Amino acid sequence: MPRGFVSFAEVKQAVTMEAVLTRYGLFAVLAQKGKNLVGSCPFCKGKSPRQFQVNLVKNAWYCFGCKAGGNVLDFVAKSESVSVRTAALRLDSWFALGLGEETPRPAPAAVPAEPPQAREEEAPRENPPLTFTLKTLDPHHESLASLGLGAATIERFGAGYCTKGLLKGRLAIPIHNGRGELVAYAGLAVEEGETPRYLFPPNFHPALEVFNLDRLAEFVHEDGPLYLVPEIEGVLRLADMGVAPVIGLFDGSLSPEQEEAISGAVSLYDKLVLVGEGFPERTVAHLARHIAVSWISHPRSESLPEEEP
Numbered sequence: 001m002p003r004g005f006v007s008f009a010e011v012k013q014a015v016t017m018e019a020v021l022t023r024y025g026l027f028a029v030l031a032q033k034g035k036n037l038v039g040s041c042p043f044c045k046g047k048s049p050r051q052f053q054v055n056l057v058k059n060a061w062y063c064f065g066c067k068a069g070g071n072v073l074d075f076v077a078k079s080e081s082v083s084v085r086t087a088a089l090r091l092d093s094w095f096a097l098g099l100g101e102e103t104p105r106p107a108p109a110a111v112p113a114e115p116p117q118a119r120e121e122e123a124p125r126e127n128p129p130l131t132f133t134l135k136t137l138d139p140h141h142e143s144l145a146s147l148g149l150g151a152a153t154i155e156r157f158g159a160g161y162c163t164k165g166l167l168k169g170r171l172a173i174p175i176h177n178g179r180g181e182l183v184a185y186a187g188l189a190v191e192e193g194e195t196p197r198y199l200f201p202p203n204f205h206p207a208l209e210v211f212n213l214d215r216l217a218e219f220v221h222e223d224g225p226l227y228l229v230p231e232i233e234g235v236l237r238l239a240d241m242g243v244a245p246v247i248g249l250f251d252g253s254l255s256p257e258q259e260e261a262i263s264g265a266v267s268l269y270d271k272l273v274l275v276g277e278g279f280p281e282r283t284v285a286h287l288a289r290h291i292a293v294s295w296i297s298h299p300r301s302e303s304l305p306e307e308e309p
């Protein structure tokens with residue numbers, strides 16, 4: 001364990017993601033899209049060519065596959081399998097920053113050093129990928145008219161009216177995990193007042209997923225905030241209004257897994273805009289720990305993308 005004190009903030013300010021990626025030989029292999037770099041993930045080695053993204057302006061990175069992300073310190077800590085503190089000292093040394101001090105400053109007793117591997121060692125709970133797909137979903141079915149969604153939007157999400165099985169008589173909406181694997185279909189009621197509004201398969205855990213997160217990779221090169229809605233229907237509604245990127249929770253509540261996934265993804269954005277009612281205070285408070293949050297209660301298609309808090 002290296003000795004000495006080094007300020008994380010000073011190291012972060014002194015070293016860019018570009019410099020770190022160059023040192024690892026990764027800068028040249030990532031594709032540049034506006035202010036972002038995209039490519040396959042150096043950690044999980046996922047197959048998606050857009051899974052791993054770097055925001056060069058914010059000096060942040062995130063992988064939509066393994067959901068790892070953060071700043072330059074987190075990147076080096078993960079690459080070298082060391083603590084964030086050791087990563088800071090290595091960056092100090094690699095780039096000759098001269099920020100480290102020989103004598104450790106007395107650390108505040110209330111802030112114990114966090115073992116970086118602690119979280120990763122917990123067995124991740126996951127929804128297993130489905131072994132089938134629903135092939136007869138009809139995005140143009142007349143029963144869907146009451147939802148007021150465009151058929152093109154419904155089709156774009158791979159959704160459609162379901163005529164048999166558990167979701168019979170509902171709009172079946174495929175749900176993918178962060179790696180883009182299909183893990184469930186949600187059944188949205190199409191009639192006003194029909195309950196329950198959503199049906200999920202009995203073994204599916206919505207609290208482990210963030211709806212549409214896997215598709216953020218398609219939009220991250222665009223400027224602007226990330227939008228979050230409390231339920232998956234809202235994602236389709238905003239998409240119908242031409243708003244992207246947008247992700248959705250399932251009932252407005254935020255599990256630790258969802259918070260972690262969103263906190264990673266938002267590192268690429270400047271702001272998170274909550275759209276709609278149905279966000280408990282706790283959800284808003286937890287999200288605000290990671291990014292500037294504003295809240296639009298009643299979306300209007302003409303005002304939404306430009307609206308400020």
Ligand SMILES: [Zn+2]
Pocket residue numbers: 041042043044045046051052063064065066067068
């Ligand atoms: Zn990854």
